[in-house]
Structures are given as C-alpha cells and as structure tokens.
Amino acid sequence: MxxxxxxxxxxxxxxxxxxxxxxxxxxxxxxxxxxxxxxxxxxxxxxxxxxxxxxxxxxxxxxxxxxxxxxxxxxxxxxxxxxxxxxxxxxxxxxxxxxxxxxxxxxxxxxxxxxxxxxxxxxxxxxxxxxxxxxxxxxxxxxxxxxxxxxxxxxxxxxxxxxxxxxxxxxxxxxxxxxxxxxxxxxxxxxxxxxxxxxxxxDIETAELIKYAANAFLATKITFINEIADLCEKTGGDVQAVAHGIGLDNRIGSKFLHPGPGYGGSCFPKDTRALLATGQEAGVELSIVAAVENANRRRKQAMAERIIGACGGDVMGKTIAVLGLTFKPNTDDMRDSPSLDIVPALIAAGATVRGYDPEGMDEAAALLPGMVFCEDAYDAMTGADAVVVLTEWNQFRALDLNRTKELLKAPLMVDLRNVYDPDEMAQAGFVYHSIGRRSS
Ligand SMILES: NC(=O)c1ccc[n+]([C@@H]2O[C@H](COP(=O)([O-])OP(=O)(O)OC[C@H]3O[C@@H](n4cnc5c(N)ncnc54)[C@H](O)[C@@H]3O)[C@@H](O)[C@H]2O)c1
CATH class of the missing domain: 3.40.50.720 (NAD(P)-binding Rossmann-like Domain)
Known part of the structure; x- marks a missing residue:
C-alpha cells in the first residue's frame, strides 16, 4: 500500500x-x-x-x-x-x-x-x-x-x-x-x-474519545498514587509497597502506579486540558479529570518547595544539582516536563542550579535560562549542596555513591523518582528524601 x-x-x-x-x-x-x-x-x-x-x-x-x-x-x-x-x-x-x-x-x-x-x-x-x-x-x-x-x-x-x-x-x-x-x-x-x-x-467519534479517555485514565492513576504518597509521608507507610499491594489486584493493575513529581510530557497535560474543554463545550462536568489536572499542576509546583524544605528551608546562595530534565527517560522531549516548573522555582528562590540530562540538553537550553548546563551527573554534583534525581535515566540509577558524597558539599539527595533504597542510602551516609517513604 x-x-x-x-x-x-x-x-x-x-x-x-x-x-x-x-x-x-x-x-x-x-x-x-x-x-x-x-x-x-x-x-x-x-x-x-x-x-x-x-x-x-x-x-x-x-x-x-x-x-x-x-x-x-x-x-x-x-x-x-x-x-x-x-x-x-x-x-x-x-x-x-x-x-x-x-x-x-x-x-x-x-x-x-x-x-x-x-x-x-x-x-x-x-x-x-x-x-x-x-x-x-x-x-x-x-x-x-x-x-x-x-x-x-x-x-x-x-x-x-x-x-x-x-x-x-x-x-x-x-x-x-x-x-x-x-x-x-x-x-x-x-x-x-x-x-x-x-x-x-x-465510528469516528468513538475512536476520538477512546484516545482522550485512555490518557485521562492513565493520568488519573498517576495522580492517585501521588496523593497516596503524600498520605504515606504524613502517616507512615511505604507508597511503593502500597502500589505493589493494590497493583496485584487484576482490577487495578500495576502499571502507572509509580509516584513522582507529577506527570508531564507532550500528551497527558494537554490532553487532559483538551478533554476538559470538550466537556465544558458539551455541558458535561468531568469533575475527576478536573481534579486530576489541578492536583498535577499543584504537585509540580510543590516539588520545588519540597526540595527547598530538604535543604533546610532556604536555598538562597546554595547550589543544587539536578539530574534529568526530560519528562521521562529515553527521550529528548521537554514538553511540559516537571523540570520546567521546578528549576525556575529553585532559581527564583536564589539557588544556582547545575543540571544535566543525557539527551534533553539541546531542547532544555532554550527553556531553562539561568541553569548551568553540565557535562555529566558528576560534573553537575561538583560543589553542590544537594542533588535532586528528577528523571530516572538508567545512568542515574547506579551513581557511584562514594564519589557522589565526595563531590557534594553535604551528602543530601532528594530522589523524586524513588530509584534508591532508603536503608542503603542511610548506610552510605546520605540524608535521603524520596516520595511517599520515610526520609533517612
Ligand atoms: N509524542 C507522543 O508521544 C504522542 C503519542 C501519541 C499521540 N501523539 C499525538 O500525535 C500528534 C503529533 O505529536 P508529535 O509529538 O509527533 O508532534 P511533533 O511536534 O513532534 O511533530 C509534529 C510535526 O508536524 C509538522 N507539521 C505541522 N504542520 C504541518 C503541515 N501542515 N504539513 C506538514 N508538516 C506539518 C511539524 O513541523 C512537526 O514536525 C499530536 O496530536 C500528539 O498529541 C503524540
């Protein structure tokens, strides 16, 4: 054909x-x-x-x-x-x-x-x-x-x-x-x-709706587990174990239950917004999608506060290394990435941000003015007061922790993707914050 x-x-x-x-x-x-x-x-x-x-x-x-x-x-x-x-x-x-x-x-x-x-x-x-x-x-x-x-x-x-x-x-x-x-x-x-x-x-209308309904549902799953993660942080409990426990139920399924800094990318944010606009035009209240969109937007903004909190409540004059800028690993796509909320908020709070991404640097250059673009993860961490794992690229999953500790001014990691184990990080001498788990 x-x-x-x-x-x-x-x-x-x-x-x-x-x-x-x-x-x-x-x-x-x-x-x-x-x-x-x-x-x-x-x-x-x-x-x-x-x-x-x-x-x-x-x-x-x-x-x-x-x-x-x-x-x-x-x-x-x-x-x-x-x-x-x-x-x-x-x-x-x-x-x-x-x-x-x-x-x-x-x-x-x-x-x-x-x-x-x-x-x-x-x-x-x-x-x-x-x-x-x-x-x-x-x-x-x-x-x-x-x-x-x-x-x-x-x-x-x-x-x-x-x-x-x-x-x-x-x-x-x-x-x-x-x-x-x-x-x-x-x-x-x-x-x-x-x-x-x-x-x-x-029919054509059904096919068009299937796409939006699928994306809105997946965005809902992510947002749901993010809110459960917030609850775990306040009450005790490990969100990874909660996600595993509910995901084994076939009616729920284990996919899209990874807590993080909020969904981004070229689809979920714009597609949930567009679905809401369609609902409004049709006079149908899509209250669940509206709540998801609102919660996700607030979450991305709240992540900078979380990092500042981990740094003692003030980042004025401090240097923060950010590992990963794209909205997820294995792409160079920066559209609606959480980094676009988090990095500017840190800079606005007085921090110097040293960032690195394996594939997203060219795209990020135009979108993140004021950030220092680094050669690799270790370059980004050199002399920093804290390191933030923002996108779970494989190369950030197995950092040399001794080297990381030597390069940082203080052994402080904020892991927004839960790629490290809290006990192992404590043993390695880090102050470690992650999502929906106790800090160490
Ligand atoms: N990126 C994803 O993961 C993904 C997944 C599923 C669906 N989608 C949807 O697919 C669509 C495309 O997304 P994308 O990420 O590939 O976008 P993109 O921005 O990467 O690519 C769109 C391309 O279309 C070109 N273009 C625009 N108008 C044109 C015209 N009149 N003639 C020829 N070329 C033209 C642009 O130059 C651009 O290269 C969107 O509706 C998106 O929501 C994207």
Whole structure:
C-alpha cells in the first residue's frame, strides 16, 4: 500500500518508519525544511531508541522517503495520515487544531482517485467530522473528481519505547465511515492482525474519545498514587509497597502506579486540558479529570518547595544539582516536563542550579535560562549542596555513591523518582528524601 504521513515528529516519523517496515511504501512530509534536510542526510532529528536503524534500513530498501512536497505523494497514496501537532490553545486549554485543518486543506487539493484520510494526531471528538467537511468543500470548489473516506486512528505509542509500542500494541483503534476506507486500514495493519493484535473498528467519534479517555485514565492513576504518597509521608507507610499491594489486584493493575513529581510530557497535560474543554463545550462536568489536572499542576509546583524544605528551608546562595530534565527517560522531549516548573522555582528562590540530562540538553537550553548546563551527573554534583534525581535515566540509577558524597558539599539527595533504597542510602551516609517513604 502507498502511504503519506503528514508531520514527521515523534508520532509521524515512528509511524511512517514502522509502516514501511511492514512493507508499505511511505513518504513522510513535513513543513520544517531543516527536519527534512536532516532526514534526507541520514540524521534523525529526535532521540528515540532504535529509530535510526529502522529508518536507515527502510530508506536503503526504498520503502521510506522524506519530502517537503505533499502533492505527488498524496495523489499516489491509498492512505494519508495527518500526524501534526495539536498543542494546547493559549487561554482555554482547547486543542489547537489549526495544523490539522491546514494539513486537511492541503491534502484535499492533492487527492486523486480514492483515498482514506486518517487523523493520527490526538484530536477532540468532532474533529474527524470537521476534516470531512473541509475536504468535501475543497473538492467541490476545485471540481475535483477524487473520492475519500475519513478515518480516526489515534496513536498510543510512548516516547522511549515508541517502536515496540507501534509494532506490538495492545490494540489498534480505527474509526472509519466507509467500507473502502476500513478495507484500506485493515490491509495497512494486516501484519499486526496476523499477530492477533486486536484491531478495534468503531465510528469516528468513538475512536476520538477512546484516545482522550485512555490518557485521562492513565493520568488519573498517576495522580492517585501521588496523593497516596503524600498520605504515606504524613502517616507512615511505604507508597511503593502500597502500589505493589493494590497493583496485584487484576482490577487495578500495576502499571502507572509509580509516584513522582507529577506527570508531564507532550500528551497527558494537554490532553487532559483538551478533554476538559470538550466537556465544558458539551455541558458535561468531568469533575475527576478536573481534579486530576489541578492536583498535577499543584504537585509540580510543590516539588520545588519540597526540595527547598530538604535543604533546610532556604536555598538562597546554595547550589543544587539536578539530574534529568526530560519528562521521562529515553527521550529528548521537554514538553511540559516537571523540570520546567521546578528549576525556575529553585532559581527564583536564589539557588544556582547545575543540571544535566543525557539527551534533553539541546531542547532544555532554550527553556531553562539561568541553569548551568553540565557535562555529566558528576560534573553537575561538583560543589553542590544537594542533588535532586528528577528523571530516572538508567545512568542515574547506579551513581557511584562514594564519589557522589565526595563531590557534594553535604551528602543530601532528594530522589523524586524513588530509584534508591532508603536503608542503603542511610548506610552510605546520605540524608535521603524520596516520595511517599520515610526520609533517612
Ligand atoms: N509524542 C507522543 O508521544 C504522542 C503519542 C501519541 C499521540 N501523539 C499525538 O500525535 C500528534 C503529533 O505529536 P508529535 O509529538 O509527533 O508532534 P511533533 O511536534 O513532534 O511533530 C509534529 C510535526 O508536524 C509538522 N507539521 C505541522 N504542520 C504541518 C503541515 N501542515 N504539513 C506538514 N508538516 C506539518 C511539524 O513541523 C512537526 O514536525 C499530536 O496530536 C500528539 O498529541 C503524540
């Protein structure tokens, strides 16, 4: 099958490369000339484990290419995916759909024959219907004889394990309004259905809602365990053991019960806000999602207070080493990362912050002015009054504790990801604070 992927970001590039790995012919389009130039020069503009090999193999085998020009690719395609960004609109939290609609217009002008136009971007319920209107109107205005079906195929991949998630998903969701479109989608995902991956067909509105409901539910789990962690800190009890104890119940499940500094990233914060905006427009109170969004926002802000408290209540003139800046390990994505709340608050309180991240430094440079960017974890800790583990990259899980103690002015660690064991840290001579467990 021939596929055009519009938007070559985290989702578009991974999805495009994976579809080509399935054996389809894929052209990935982007407006960003630097991105396309880099890709055509064999460079991957984002950090995603395994993506460089996957892309270079499929490019070499002639199934994957990159272009700024969508016209020819769209005209020759069976399926055109829109995988552009849908960031929060300033002010009202609604998803900004301007990129989706602009892409839909361009696609309409290039359609030829029969094509399924698929939104892979996360878009509020009703967007598919609007895309259909846009395409129909453009076709009528230009007198085009092209025909099309609309589909919604939300993406559930996680940055850091995106290829595995695309290749072995729990399920694929397809909302589609035409039999020809459904047939194309079935054929596109055939390598997965052969492996018995459930392919769920639904109407477009249902598919759009599944994506938001899934993200809001996962955000709720994280926020729930974070509040239980707060309770453990006040009452005694170990949140890790509580999470294990409840997670063994099949009705609850163990995933997404890791306490931390609050969820961030390119999806949960904006998607919960967008779902709330949809609820408001529809006159439906989504009080649980509202509470989650509010609690998570307050939590990220409260984390700086927690670090300042661990430093004796005042960080004026102190130096704090921050290990990890991205919202999670194995990505360079800084969008809505907790570091964007915590680091500026520490700097505002008078601290010097020395930060290091294995992959996020380039992105962070523009977002965290005033932070000192360091060579590695040990460089960041040199002469610092405390070290904060903010993102659980593997290389921060096994720090040389003797060296850490020697480099720090005082052996003080605030571990916002619970990667160390309180007893071991006490034995190693650290004052150790973590989430939802006693301090040592
Ligand atoms: N990042 C994730 O982990 C993830 C997971 C699931 C779903 N999603 C959703 O997928 C969508 C894309 O997310 P992302 O993280 O890949 O975004 P991104 O910002 O990394 O990539 C979007 C790309 O689209 C390009 N673009 C914008 N308008 C264009 C146009 N008219 N023509 C061609 N290219 C255009 C941009 O230049 C950019 O490269 C969003 O709706 C997001 O919510 C993201």
């Amino acid at each position: 021939r596929v055009t992927m519009i938007g070559t970001g985290y989702v578009g590039l991974v999805s495009g490369a994976c579809f080509s790995e399935f054996g389809h012919d894929v052209v990935c389009i982007d407006k960003d000339a630097l991105k396309i130039e880099a890709l055509n020069g064999g460079e991957i503009p984002i950090f995603e484990p395994g993506l460089d090999d996957l892309v270079s193999r499929n490019v070499a085998e002639g199934r994957l290419s990159f272009s700024l020009e969508l016209k020819q690719a769209v005209a020759e395609s069976d399926a055109v995916f829109i995988a552009v960004g849908t960031p929060s609109r300033r002010g009202d939290g609604h998803a900004d759909l301007s990129y989706v609609y602009a892409a839909a217009e361009e696609v309409a002008d290039a359609l030829d024959g029969h094509t399924v136009v698929v939104t892979k971007s996360t878009v509020p319920v009703g967007t598919g219907r609007k895309v259909r209107e846009i395409v129909s109107e453009r076709l009528a205005a230009t007198g085009s004889t092209a025909t099309f079906d609309i589909a919604s195929n939300p993406e559930f991949l996680r940055e850091g394990s995106a290829i595995e998630d695309f290749m072995r998903p729990n399920r694929v969701v397809v909302g589609c309004d035409g039999e020809a479109g459904r047939d194309i989608m079935r054929r596109l995902y055939r390598p997965l259905s052969l492996r018995e991956t459930p392919i769920l067909f639904a």
